[in-house]
Each structure stands twice: as structure tokens, then as C-alpha cells.
Amino acid sequence: MTPPVIKFTKMCAGGNDFIVIDNLTAGEAETIEVDEDLIRRMCSRHASVGADGVIVIAASGAAHARMVYHNRDGGRAALCGNGVRCVARLLALKRVAPSDGMVIETDVGLLAAAVSQDQPWFRLPLGAPDMARMTLHVEGTLDQVSRSFEATRVAAGVPHLVVASRDAHGMPDFARVAAALRRHPDLGPEGANVDFITPRDRHMLDIRCYERGVEAETLTSGSGCIAAALAADAGGLAESPVSCRSRAGFVNTVTLERRGETVDAVLSGDARVIYTGVLHAEGLTGFEP
Numbered sequence: 001m002t003p004p005v006i007k008f009t010k011m012c013a014g015g016n017d018f019i020v021i022d023n024l025t026a027g028e029a030e031t032i033e034v035d036e037d038l039i040r041r042m043c044s045r046h047a048s049v050g051a052d053g054v055i056v057i058a059a060s061g062a063a064h065a066r067m068v069y070h071n072r073d074g075g076r077a078a079l080c081g082n083g084v085r086c087v088a089r090l091l092a093l094k095r096v097a098p099s100d101g102m103v104i105e106t107d108v109g110l111l112a113a114a115v116s117q118d119q120p121w122f123r124l125p126l127g128a129p130d131m132a133r134m135t136l137h138v139e140g141t142l143d144q145v146s147r148s149f150e151a152t153r154v155a156a157g158v159p160h161l162v163v164a165s166r167d168a169h170g171m172p173d174f175a176r177v178a179a180a181l182r183r184h185p186d187l188g189p190e191g192a193n194v195d196f197i198t199p200r201d202r203h204m205l206d207i208r209c210y211e212r213g214v215e216a217e218t219l220t221s222g223s224g225c226i227a228a229a230l231a232a233d234a235g236g237l238a239e240s241p242v243s244c245r246s247r248a249g250f251v252n253t254v255t256l257e258r259r260g261e262t263v264d265a266v267l268s269g270d271a272r273v274i275y276t277g278v279l280h281a282e283g284l285t286g287f288e289p
Contacts, residue, residue: 015219036074040289071213079157081222121268160227178210229254
């Protein structure tokens with residue numbers, strides 16, 4: 001049964017906003033069990049708190065904490081890069097883990113993280129990067145022409161499709177094209193997150209993201225920035241470190257650390273506490289999420 005109130009922290013990293021539920025330090029009576037319906041309701045903008053997703057922090061037998069991430073639609077995602085940084089920042093603020101080095105357990109494994117001058121970072125081991133060049137066709141509508149896109153599929157904890165564009169931030173038909181690519185049959189039944197990028201110099205990309213589970217454009221994506229940096233580096237469009245700038249001006253920086261054929265990606269950037277709050281039951285009822 002959902003308790004009459006839910007204590008949470010609203011956080012934002014790189015433009016993604018999250019509802020963070022801390023079951024690690026909460027007392028037994030304040031521990032929250034989430035399900036898909038509860039997540040969809042909490043993430044409903046205007047009617048409730050509103051967010052791109054929900055992060056649950058719990059105890060771990062192998063790390064300082066365990067992070068479980070759910071997209072806004074209630075589905076669980078193996079990784080949320082910006083979410084990891086929020087967890088690192090909150091653990092450091094609450095002194096649950098040392099800011100100069102912590103380990104966070106996720107569905108993709110144990111991730112090393114730290115917070116330096118309020119800027120969290122974490123390292124994602126990628127092994128030999130899983131990338132493939134693809135050509136994908138999108139059918140037009142009555143007022144839109146059909147188009148083909150040269151893209152790179154990248155596994156960055158979760159699947160991404162990276163597409164180079166002349167002006168990612170200025171694309172008038174981004175929502176239509178990105179939605180069609182996100183569920184393109186060539187990407188398999190689960191599809192992929194979609195990231196359009198425009199190189200600005202050797203170390204800066206403009207990025208625009210469309211995320212699974214949100215099924216809409218978000219201000220950015222942490223794993224999307226990692227995928228974009230990998231694709232741009234492989235394609236000769238940029239070189240590490242690669243900063244990815246969102247339309248809102250948020251910047252995430254990806255540093256690629258190579259050891260032979262294997263690569264680690266270090267994602268750094270802001271992670272801020274917006275507010276702490278108490279969500280009442282009336283913020284969860286009376287509407288369809």
C-alpha cells in the first residue's frame with residue numbers, strides 16, 4: 001500500500017530531472033516500494049511532481065549503495081548516466097559515501113564515482129565498444145519528404161542511435177524523425193534512444209536527445225552523451241574529451257580512457273539538488289498518467 005506521504009529529493013543533472021527516493025537512510029516506516037503505476041503518477045507533470053524518471057537508492061552488499069532507475073513510463077532501465085551522477089552527489093551530501101571515491105551498484109555493474117567541487121563523475125567500463133554503422137529510412141507524410149539517415153548504433157549501458165546533423169538544435173522536425181528512428185524495425189523490438197549531434201569544434205558537440213521510456217525529447221541524456229562521444233570519435237568528428245551541449249545550455253563532458261582495445265568512458269557534469277519534498281496522496285490520484 002502506498003503510504004499517505006512520500007519523502008523525496010528532486011534533482012537535476014545535465015538537464016534530466018529525477019525524483020530520488022532514498023531507501024538507504026530512511027527508517028523502516030519511510031521506505032517506499034515503487035511500482036509502474038506509482039512511478040507514472042509521480043512523474044506526471046502538472047498533476048504531480050513531474051520528472052524524466054525515478055531513482056531508488058537502496059542498500060548494497062557490494063557497494064556504498066545500489067541505484068535502481070525507472071523511466072517516466074514506469075519501465076526499468078539498466079543505466080541512466082545523469083542519474084548516477086545525482087546518486088553520487090546525494091550520497092556525498094548525506095555523507096553516506098566518501099566524495100573522493102565511491103562505488104555505486106547498478107544493473108550494468110559496479111561503477112566507480114566521485115564528486116569534485118560539487119561536480120560528480122562516474123566511470124563506465126565499455127570493454128571493446130559495441131558500435132555499428134547503419135543506414136535507416138524514414139517514410140515521409142503528406143507534408144514531409146522521406147529521408148534516409150546515416151547513423152551509428154552504440155551500446156552505452158543502454159542502446160543509442162547517434163545521427164550527425166548540420167544543426168541538431170535547430171531541427172524543426174526533430175520530434176517526428178527521432179520518434180520514427182527510436183522504433184525503427186532495424187533496431188529490434190526494443191528500439192533505441194536517439195541522439196542527433198552537430199560538431200562545433202574538435203571537443204564540443206551540440207546534442208539533442210529523444211529517450212525511450214519517456215517517449216519524448218529530453219533536455220539531455222548522460223548515456224546519450226557517452227554514445228555521442230564514442231560515435232563522433234570513431235567517425236573523426238571529435239576527439240576526447242568531448243563536451244556535449246544541450247539546447248538549454250547544460251554541458252556534460254565525456255573523457256574516453258583507452259587501454260588497448262578496451263575503453264572506459266568517464267562522464268562528468270553538474271548534478272544539483274532542486275528541493276526536498278513530501279508528496280501527498282492527493283498528488284497521485286484523480287488523473288490518468
